[in-house]
Amino acid sequence: PHRQLQVKLSVEIKDGYVQISISDNGKGIPAKVISKLGYKGISYGKKSGTGLGLYAIRAKVEMAGGRFNIDSIEDVGTDVCILYPVVGGKGRVTHASQA
Numbered sequence: 001p002h003r004q005l006q007v008k009l010s011v012e013i014k015d016g017y018v019q020i021s022i023s024d025n026g027k028g029i030p031a032k033v034i035s036k037l038g039y040k041g042i043s044y045g046k047k048s049g050t051g052l053g054l055y056a057i058r059a060k061v062e063m064a065g066g067r068f069n070i071d072s073i074e075d076v077g078t079d080v081c082i083l084y085p086v087v088g089g090k091g092r093v094t095h096a097s098q099a
Contacts, residue, residue: 006027007024009021014061020084022079022080023080025076033072034070034072038055040052041075054070064085066085
């Protein structure tokens with residue numbers, strides 16, 4: 001049976017972190033791939049993927065003292081959670097990026 005794809009996004013401040021959660025009810029990611037995602041050169045689901053997108057996100061988040069996690073079950077969906085430290089305790093997040 002075909003189901004309609006749903007994607008949910010939530011952002012909240014929790015325990016000193018901005019928590020960004022993204023979940024879907026898509027096809028999921030195989031367990032043998034999920035543990036490798038977010039590392040340089042690893043891609044899944046795209047023929048032209050370079051494996052740099054999730055790697056760059058994971059690296060920046062972890063460099064700032066945050067956490068990046070992906071959980072997935074095949075034929076059920078995928079959950080992505082990013083915890084990024086709050087700066088100054090006022091819910092304001094700052095990030096400087098070099099060009």
